[in-house]
Amino acid sequence: MPRVWVIKDKREGTGNQAISLADALGYEYEIKELDSSPFAKLPNFLLGNSLLSISETCKDTFLPPWPEIVISAGRRAALISRYIKIKSQGGAFICQIMHPGYTLNKIYDMIILPNHDERQGKNIVNFTGSPNRITKEILIKAKDLWRSKFNSLERPITSLILGGSNKYMKFGEFEAQDFSKKITRMHGRLEGSIVFTTSRRTGKIGKTISDQLRGEGCKPSLEYFWGAGGDNPYMGILAYSDYLVVSGDSISMLSEACASPGGVYIYVPPNFNSKKHKRYHEELYRLGAAKPLKGVFSDWDPYNFNPTFDMAEEVKKRYHLVLNCK
Numbered sequence: 001m002p003r004v005w006v007i008k009d010k011r012e013g014t015g016n017q018a019i020s021l022a023d024a025l026g027y028e029y030e031i032k033e034l035d036s037s038p039f040a041k042l043p044n045f046l047l048g049n050s051l052l053s054i055s056e057t058c059k060d061t062f063l064p065p066w067p068e069i070v071i072s073a074g075r076r077a078a079l080i081s082r083y084i085k086i087k088s089q090g091g092a093f094i095c096q097i098m099h100p101g102y103t104l105n106k107i108y109d110m111i112i113l114p115n116h117d118e119r120q121g122k123n124i125v126n127f128t129g130s131p132n133r134i135t136k137e138i139l140i141k142a143k144d145l146w147r148s149k150f151n152s153l154e155r156p157i158t159s160l161i162l163g164g165s166n167k168y169m170k171f172g173e174f175e176a177q178d179f180s181k182k183i184t185r186m187h188g189r190l191e192g193s194i195v196f197t198t199s200r201r202t203g204k205i206g207k208t209i210s211d212q213l214r215g216e217g218c219k220p221s222l223e224y225f226w227g228a229g230g231d232n233p234y235m236g237i238l239a240y241s242d243y244l245v246v247s248g249d250s251i252s253m254l255s256e257a258c259a260s261p262g263g264v265y266i267y268v269p270p271n272f273n274s275k276k277h278k279r280y281h282e283e284l285y286r287l288g289a290a291k292p293l294k295g296v297f298s299d300w301d302p303y304n305f306n307p308t309f310d311m312a313e314e315v316k317k318r319y320h321l322v323l324n325c326k
Contacts, residue, residue, distance in 0.1 A: 001027055001028065002027060002067070002068035002069050002319070003030075003065070003067040003068050003069070004022060004025065004027045004028065004029035004030070004067055004068070004069045004070075004071065005029065005030050005031075005032050005067040005069070005070050005071070005084070006018045006019055006022045006029050006030070006031045006032065006070075006071045006072075007032050007034065007070060007071070007072040007073075007077040007080050007081055008031050008032065008033045008034065008073075008077070009034055009073060009074045009076055009077050010033065010034060010035075010036070011074070012200070013250065013252040013253075014073050014074040014077075014098070015033075015073065015074075016132070016133060016252070017073040017074075017097050017098070017130050017131045017132070017252065018071050018072060018073035018077065018097060018131075019031070019133070020131045020132050020133040020308050021071055021073075021095070021097065021112075021131045021308060021311055021312060021315070022071050023133065023308075024131070024308045024309050024311065024312035025069075025071075025312045025315060025316065026312070027069070029071075030067075032061055032062065032080075033058075034054055034058060034076055034077060034080065035054055035055040035057065035058040036053060036054060036055070036076065037052065037053060037054055037055050039052040039053050040053040040054070040076055043101065044075055044078065044079050044100065044101040044102055045101070045102060047079055049082060049083055049086050050083070051080070051083055053076060053079050053080075054080065062080065062083070062084065064087070064088075066084060066087065066088035066091060066092050067084070067088075067092055068091070068092065068093060068319075069092070069093045069095065069315075069319060070084055070085075070092050070093070070094050070095065071095050071097070071315075072094070072095070072096050072097065073096070073097035073098055074097070074098050075098070075099075075100060075101040077096075078096050078098075078100030078101060078102075078108075079100075079101075081094045081096060081108070082094070082100070082102075082107055082108070085107050085108075086107075093109045093110075093318075093319045093322055094107070094108045094109050094110070095108075095109065095110045095111075095112065095315050096108045096110070096111045096112070097111075097112045097130070097131060098112075098113070099111070099113060099117065099119065105121070105123065106123065108123055109123060109318060109319075109322060110123055110125060110314070110315060110318050111123055111124045111125070112124075112125055112127065112131070112311055113125070113126055113127075114126065114127060114128065114129055114130060114251065114280065115127065115128055115279075115280075115283060116276050116277070116279035116280040116283060117276065118276075118279070125311070125314050127307040127310065127311060128283055128284075128287070128305070128307055129251065129254065129255035129258065129280070129284075129307055130251050130252055130255045130307075131255075131307065131308040131311055132252065132255045132256045132259055132306060132308060133256075133308075134238060134256050134259035134260055134306055135259075135306065138235065139235075139238065139239040139260065139261070140239075141235075142235035142236050142238065142239040143236070143239045143240065145235070145236065146233055146235070146236025146239065146240065149222060149233060149236060150222075150236055150239075150240040153192075153193040153195070153221050153222070153240075154191075154192050154193045154221075155192050155193070155242060156190055156191075156192040156193075156242035156243060157192060157193050157195060157240055157241045157242050157243070158183075158186070158187065158190060158192060158193070158194055158195070158241065158242065158243045158244075158245065159194075159195040159196070159197070159237045159241040159243070159244050159245070159262070160183065160194065160195065160196045160197070160209075160220075160245045161197055161199070161234075161237070161244060161245065161246045161247070161253055161257065162179075162196070162197070162198050162199065162202050162206060162209065162247050163199050163201055163202065163246075163247040163249040163250040163253060164198075164199065164200075164201030164202040164203055164205065164206075164247075164249070165201060165203075165205075166201060166249055168249065168272065168273055168274035168277060169248075169249050169269055169271065169272045169273070169274065170269075170271055171202075171205055171247070171249070171269065172205065173205075173208065175205075175269040175270075175271070176205050176208045176209045176212060177212065178269065178270065179209060179247075179267055179269075180209055180212035180213055180216065180218075181216075181295065182267070182293050182294065182295035183213065183218060183245065183295075184213070184216040184217075184218050184295075185295035185296070186245075186265075186293070186295050186296070186297050187218050189296070189297040190243070190297050192242070193221040193222075194213065194218050194219070194220045194221060195220060195221060195222045195223075195233075195237055195241065196209070196210060196213070196220040196222070196223045196224075197223070197224045197225075197226075197232075197233065197234060197237060198224070198225050198226045199226050199250070199253065200226055200227075201249075202225075202226060206225055206226075207225070210223060238256060238257065238259075238260040238262075239260070239261075241260070241262040242262050242263070243262050243263050243264075243265065244257045244260065244262045244263070244264050244265070245264075245265045245266075245267055245293055246264060246265070246266055246267070247266075247267045248266045248267060248268040248269075248272060248277055248278075248281055249272075249274075249277065251277070251280060254266065254280070254281075254284070254290070255306075255307075257290075258284060258289045258290060258302075258303075258304060258305060258306075259304060259305065259306035260304065261304060262302070263290075263291070263299070263300060263302040264284070264289060264290040264291070264302060265290065265291050265292070265293040266281050266284070266290050266291070266292055266293060267293040268281065268292065268293075287303050287305075288300065288301075288302060288303040289302060289303045289304070289305065290302070
């Protein structure tokens with residue numbers, strides 16, 4: 001059984017991708033959580049093959065014996081997996097999720113990139129969406145855990161999963177109003193229950209949307225605001241929802257929603273300007289995994305999928321090929 005290290009970025013969405021892939025591999029693994037130093041803000045090409053991007057305490061966790069397999073996700077973790085590859089004299093098989101932030105990436109044995117990145121190469125493997133933790137087993141456990149909260153809700157359950165502003169999209173008062181109006185029109189056709197949850201980037205606009213929905217007679221039956229404390233019903237939402245309305249700014253949230261049994265609607269604000277994200281949305285539409293949110297409800301048999309296990313099989317295949325070549 002190979003020794004496996006998971007280099008975990010503290011950013012939840014990025015870190016969870018690495019752990020999800022490690023779970024799908026089926027090997028025992030050790031999580032190495034990154035604690036960044038001020039140098040972490042520098043581009044990877046300036047940091048070179050060093051550990052300058054992590055704290056002194058964190059550096060002490062990256063010592064031999066080196067692992068046989070390393071799984072890293074995101075630019076910051078890519079720097080550390082590159083360091084391990086060099087220090088292990090090429091002995092560690094490096095699987096990097098997301099672009100590592102270097103011009104020359106031949107040092108990585110395998111780079112997992114989504115199709116919408118439109119990058120190709122000998123060591124690049126493309127998939128739809130991102131690795132995620134949503135499996136039948138996880139959803140069954142979530143159903144059991146959240147039964148008392150969701151069983152009493154009137155069907156269908158339409159859950160709103162909201163991201164927030166980023167460099168590609170502003171999510172302010174205008175977008176909040178546009179979103180709320182579309183949900184109100186949709187709910188008028190569907191009826192049932194509304195569940196509403198926010199994420200780390202949502203901020204105060206989440207409360208604005210909640211108030212607007214209430215004002216339109218669409219009071220959420222269940223709400224959770226990120227950072228409010230208490231148990232987060234996110235997994236219960238994925239397990240119980242008949243329909244999921246997800247803002248189009250988060251690849252991770254969309255990937256998790258599409259791995260769940262409900263039909264997925266994507267909300268894209270009028271000012272959304274990320275070509276990469278839009279390519280992903282279009283890919284999901286073509287697959288029948290999602291529909292654009294236009295305020296008009298249309299039922300369909302959604303294509304639910306999780307690419308993580310296919311990714312894990314590709315890791316094993318390439319790892320054994322490397323072993324056989326030594």
